[in-house]
Structure formats: structure tokens, C-alpha cells
Amino acid sequence: MIFEHAPALIIAFPLLTSFAVPILNRFGEKFRNFFVLLSLLFSLFFVLTLAPQVYSHGVIVYTFGSTSPGITLPSGYSMPIRITFTIDGMSIFMAFIASIVSISGLIYSWGFLKKERVGMDKFYSLLLLMSVGMYGMIFTGDLFNMFVFLEILSIASCALIAFWVHKGETSEAAFKYMVVSSIAALFMLIAVGIFYGQYNALNIAAIASMINYNLLDKIALSLLIVGLAMKAGAVPMHMWVPDAYGQAPAPITMMLVAASQASLYALFRTCFTLFGLRLDVAMVGWIIIILGILSMFVGVTMAIPQKDIKKLMAYHSVSQTGYMLLGVGVGLAVMNDPIAFQTYGMKAMEGSIFHIINYALYKGLLFLTAGAIFYKLKTRNLDEMGGIAHNMPLTTLFFIIGALAIAGIPPLNGFASKFLIYESVYRFNPLLSIIAMVVSVLTLASFVKVFHSAFMGPKMKKNVREAPRAMLLGMAIIAILIIIFSLFPAMVVRTIVDPAVIALANQGNYISAVMGGI
Amino acid sequence: MLESYSGYWYPLVFVSVFLILSFIVYILSRVFFSSAHKKGEQAKPFLSGNKETEKVHIPASSIYWGFIKALRGYYDVIIPFHTGNINDYMGAFIIVLAIVLTVVEVLT
Amino acid sequence: MMFIVYLTVVALIGIGLYAIIFKRNLIKIVIGVSLVECAANLFLVSLGYKEGGVAPIFTMAPHENMVLPTPQALTLTSIVIGVAVTALMLSFAMNYYKSYGTLDATKGRLKG
Numbered sequence: 001m002i003f004e005h006a007p008a009l010i011i012a013f014p015l016l017t018s019f020a021v022p023i024l025n026r027f028g029e030k031f032r033n034f035f036v037l038l039s040l041l042f043s044l045f046f047v048l049t050l051a052p053q054v055y056s057h058g059v060i061v062y063t064f065g066s067t068s069p070g071i072t073l074p075s076g077y078s079m080p081i082r083i084t085f086t087i088d089g090m091s092i093f094m095a096f097i098a099s100i101v102s103i104s105g106l107i108y109s110w111g112f113l114k115k116e117r118v119g120m121d122k123f124y125s126l127l128l129l130m131s132v133g134m135y136g137m138i139f140t141g142d143l144f145n146m147f148v149f150l151e152i153l154s155i156a157s158c159a160l161i162a163f164w165v166h167k168g169e170t171s172e173a174a175f176k177y178m179v180v181s182s183i184a185a186l187f188m189l190i191a192v193g194i195f196y197g198q199y200n201a202l203n204i205a206a207i208a209s210m211i212n213y214n215l216l217d218k219i220a221l222s223l224l225i226v227g228l229a230m231k232a233g234a235v236p237m238h239m240w241v242p243d244a245y246g247q248a249p250a251p252i253t254m255m256l257v258a259a260s261q262a263s264l265y266a267l268f269r270t271c272f273t274l275f276g277l278r279l280d281v282a283m284v285g286w287i288i289i290i291l292g293i294l295s296m297f298v299g300v301t302m303a304i305p306q307k308d309i310k311k312l313m314a315y316h317s318v319s320q321t322g323y324m325l326l327g328v329g330v331g332l333a334v335m336n337d338p339i340a341f342q343t344y345g346m347k348a349m350e351g352s353i354f355h356i357i358n359y360a361l362y363k364g365l366l367f368l369t370a371g372a373i374f375y376k377l378k379t380r381n382l383d384e385m386g387g388i389a390h391n392m393p394l395t396t397l398f399f400i401i402g403a404l405a406i407a408g409i410p411p412l413n414g415f416a417s418k419f420l421i422y423e424s425v426y427r428f429n430p431l432l433s434i435i436a437m438v439v440s441v442l443t444l445a446s447f448v449k450v451f452h453s454a455f456m457g458p459k460m461k462k463n464v465r466e467a468p469r470a471m472l473l474g475m476a477i478i479a480i481l482i483i484i485f486s487l488f489p490a491m492v493v494r495t496i497v498d499p500a501v502i503a504l505a506n507q508g509n510y511i512s513a514v515m516g517g518i
Numbered sequence: 519m520l521e522s523y524s525g526y527w528y529p530l531v532f533v534s535v536f537l538i539l540s541f542i543v544y545i546l547s548r549v550f551f552s553s554a555h556k557k558g559e560q561a562k563p564f565l566s567g568n569k570e571t572e573k574v575h576i577p578a579s580s581i582y583w584g585f586i587k588a589l590r591g592y593y594d595v596i597i598p599f600h601t602g603n604i605n606d607y608m609g610a611f612i613i614v615l616a617i618v619l620t621v622v623e624v625l626t
Numbered sequence: 627m628m629f630i631v632y633l634t635v636v637a638l639i640g641i642g643l644y645a646i647i648f649k650r651n652l653i654k655i656v657i658g659v660s661l662v663e664c665a666a667n668l669f670l671v672s673l674g675y676k677e678g679g680v681a682p683i684f685t686m687a688p689h690e691n692m693v694l695p696t697p698q699a700l701t702l703t704s705i706v707i708g709v710a711v712t713a714l715m716l717s718f719a720m721n722y723y724k725s726y727g728t729l730d731a732t733k734g735r736l737k738g
Contacts, residue, residue, distance in 0.1 A: 186663055304582055308579055604731050612643060
């Protein structure tokens, strides 16, 4: 009974708790933390109950306030006008990422921000709003609601980037991110307006069933692709990434990684579900591939000379986003050739969608270890570090797991997804695959630099101890997930990644699930 | 087992082979290197003859100096590109938007 | 007639982007973002315009020329979001001024 309303409840729990946090705060810190965690656990629980339904039924359409998304006028005109959540394999896949990242980020911030005296109730409110924004963007079946949730997400994340308001740098970073994300969102809104003016619809499936790729649609497509690519941090629109990721508190940086993935999800939705085969797939695919290659290469080469540990990792985020864009771009470019799509296009998409979850996990872990170092040493400058491995052995272990995973060293999960990308992209164009491998080598090189300068070397003079227990727990959750993903990649791919790829590739299922109900 | 069209990846086999091999290496080292020097000059990792100075730690900004020097031409272009100025961020956005708009409109 | 409205939309986007790209003062950048937002709102409202249409707030109106209220609803939502965005950006600009003593965007400390 209640499970019928799971999609609404996933959003409702964190949203209501987020506005209740200032009241809960009156009853003490423990009480508040417990309720915040409880709301996120409820969301995770409903995501987990929703997943088997999605995998057995295909696409689930949830309509707010009604049983069917559409309305039929007396004249016989019928149209899906209600607010809907459309959940398919890809949405549920992204929902896993959002829930894992929010929960471990929350647990980590109990330790990380223990010494903060003011504003903690607002911090948790905004953290919950961020996860609401992510869930909303992922589940919505409506372009305008996607814009609304994108704005909720970016307002909450900007406020959290500037959490340490007494530093000017945080406000600077937050200002830049706000300008970037509001411009991206406004161009998305203009694109939504273009679609509405032509097709009188806001529902993604309804527009997709009518779209004809004329001049106005092409303008809307370009606005959507470029705006969302900027939100995801593709080169040359990536410069906000090191600023925002570097200045935010560590748990928020980890959430920002997942938030960028939500924008990437919206980009894939636009290309595959909204336009599908009506696109000139080869050309749009190549645009995405070029953005991906540029991101990979420029991201990693900029990471090598960095001295700030979080900035270095932020440039790696840019470079890893490139892998996802590359794989999906290859999948899109060969989509109208069934043989090529079956042999390697599908594998390329599989690899890059598997890479999304791997990346969210290991990048999150790396940012959390950077946060632990910052918490203990009060500096982010790599020149002032050294010998941390003597004092913080567990943090070092987590860093090694994350660094090996991001560099694609077997048997960790980064290797499994990169392996799929290399092999399938090689079939499409060998040069792209070679660039991807070179970037992987450079990634390893720059993490060797971090490992050497921060963790190795003589013991520090300062008396530094291991990070607090809550922070270690937050890191351990992610590290365990990484190890599980590393040892059983085939199982993960079969259960959660393949349905996501099939959901993206089959535009018809998505449309008929929504439009068939009216 | 994770399959691509031409190969496969099976981490459990990889991990178990790795463990077995490291066990064999450990046993062999116990058997054949039991006579190795444990103390004195020969046990040191570096036998340079120079006196080893303690507490040497190369700072991060000196690592990969040669790499950056070799790619001078590239880095001289790419680092000034990251001005940290919001005007330039949006300028890059508009330029990419213009390129994508022309490509999408003209080439299809 | 609608041509002029769409021309205004394009002009507003152009002016807004000009302010964002070429003005160094943070307050002027915020004004630029607000202008782009106004353009988006104007575009949405103009989409809902119908020659001789009746606003959908009268119960006894002749129903054949009723305007669909969706664009108005969208615009209202977008205006509310816009207010939040503008307020947040202005508060960041305030903080920037407090710690740097200037509103010049080129004087930022985050580089490379």
C-alpha cells in the first residue's frame, strides 16, 4: 500500500525533515542528527524497495494526485499534463548513488564539523535539500520540474560551499558557482520554453513522442547540451570545479560530485530519451566525445602541477567526467547502426555508466581523506605535509584504496569500468582509446605525487592523531562498497548497470509507459 | 565475469593468483634468502657510500619538475587560461555555445 | 506583434550576457544574471499569450477563448527561484567585499 507511493516518499522524507531540522535542533544535537540520518535511511529503504519493481516492470510512472498522468478533454484531446515521476533503470541507478553519497556524507560531517558552534542546523537542512534536489532531478518525468530541482540543488550547494563564511575565498567560489549554475539553469528554462511553445507539453515522454528536430529544436538541444555540460564540469567550462570543490567542506565536496553526476544524468536524458534517434546521432555523439576527450586531457594535465590537495583532486574530477562523456558519446554516435551498437556501442555505454557509480564512490572517498587531513593538519597545501602515514594509518589505507581505484589499477573497480571503455572505444576509434589510457597513466602519476608528499617521509613534529570515529565510519562505508564493487563487477553490471543502459537505449519503452496510460 | 567483446575480467581469479604467487615468493625468500645480511652496512637500502642524511622530504612542488618543464609550451598556454575570473568562465561558455549552435545548425 | 516580444527577449539575453562577460563589478554581474532571468520569464509569459483570450480566473467566462494557465504558473515559479538566486548571489558579493575590500571580479584569490 505505502510502497505504491515510494517515489513521492523518497523525496518527502528528506524535504520535510529539512524544514523540521531547526525545530529538532532545540531538542539537542544527538536527537537532530538521529532524525536527519533516519530520513535519509528511509529514502534509501524506499529506493531499495522501488528497485525490484523497476527491474521487473520496466518503467514506473508515478502521478501526483491521480492514477493516470493524462487528461482527456471532451473534444477528445488527451495529453499528460499532471506532475509525474518517471522511474526507469537509469533513474534508480542514479538514486543509489545519491542515497549512498548523502548517507556517508552525513555521517562524516558529524565528525568533520564537530567543532563548529553555529549554523549546524542550517547545514543539515541544506544537506537534506541537496539530496532532495538530486532525487528530484533523477526521478522527474517533467522538464520544468527538472529545472526546479536543478535550482534547488544549486542553491543548496552554493550555500553549503560558503559554509565557512568568515573566509572570503568560500564566498568567491560560491559566487562563481552560483553564476555558472543559474546561467546554465536559465538556458535550460529557455529550452523548456521553446519545447512548450511548439508542442504544448512539458512532459519528457510527451515531447519525445512529438519532437521532429527542426530549427528550434536544434537551438533547444544546443542550449541543453552546453548548459548541462557546464554544470557537469566539461572542459572548457570546468573552471568553477576546482574553485567550488576546493573551498567546500569535505562532505559537501563529495555531495557536489554526486550533484555533478545528476547534471550528467540530465544531459544523457536529453540526448537519449528526449531526442533519441531523431538526433543526428553521429554529430551530437562527436560533440560529446570531443568534450569528453578535452576534459580528460586538460583535467589531468592541470592536476599534475597543483599544490592544493583538494584542487588537485577537483581537476581529477574533471578528467574522470571525461571518461563518462567519452563512453556515452561513443554509444550515441553509433546508435543508428544496429550492428555497431550491439557489438561495442552498448559496451561503451555500459562502461561509462558503470564508471559513474565507481567514480562517485572513489572520488568521494578521496575527498573525504583529503578532508580528514585538512581536519587534522589545518592545511591543504601539499608542501606543508609529510609523514601522515605514521600518524593516520587508517586514513592512509583509505587513500590508497581510492588512489588505486581512480588510477585504474587491477583489481579495483576503476579498472573494471575503464577496461570496458578502453576495449569498446578502441573498436570505434583507436586514437580515443589511446588518449584514455595515457590519461589513466597521468592520473596514477599525480596520485603518486600526492601519496609521496603527503603520506610518506619522516614523521611530523606535530602530534597528529587518527581522525575521529564518525569520519572513519563515513570513509569505511564507501571503502567497503568499493571493495565489493571491485570483487564482483560482473554482478554489479548485470544487476544495476545493464538495466540503466537498456533504459537509456530504448526510448520507445519510456514513451509508451507514459503515453500508453492515457 | 565481466566480458567485453574481445576479453574478460575476473577479479576473483586475479586476486587469488596474486595471493598464491605472493605466498610462493614469501616461502622462496624464506628458503633461499635466509643467509642475507640482516644488520650492518649491507642491510641498508642504498649503498652509495655517502653518509645518509636523515629527514629528507621532497616537497610537492618539486615533484614532476621535469615533466612540467618539458611541456613548457603547453603549460604556458593552459595555466593562464585558468584566470579564476567569472567573466572568463562565462566567456568560455558562450564561445562553446556558439560553436555547438553553429555546428548543430549548419552541419545537419 | 509577437515578433517584437521575441526580439526583446533576445535583446535582454544579449544585454545580460554582455554584463556578465564584460563587467568586472560583481553587483553588475548579478544584474546581468537577473536580466537573463527576466528574458526567460518574458519568453515564458509571451508563449501563453493568445489574441483575445480570457484569463483563466473567471468562472462564468465564455470558455472557447480561455488561456491555458501553465506558462503563468511556470513564470511564477521561475520568479520565486530567481529571487532566491539573486538574494544569495548578493549576499556572496557582500561577503566578498567584506573580506577583500573590493567588488572587482579580477581581484579574486582563487586562480589556476
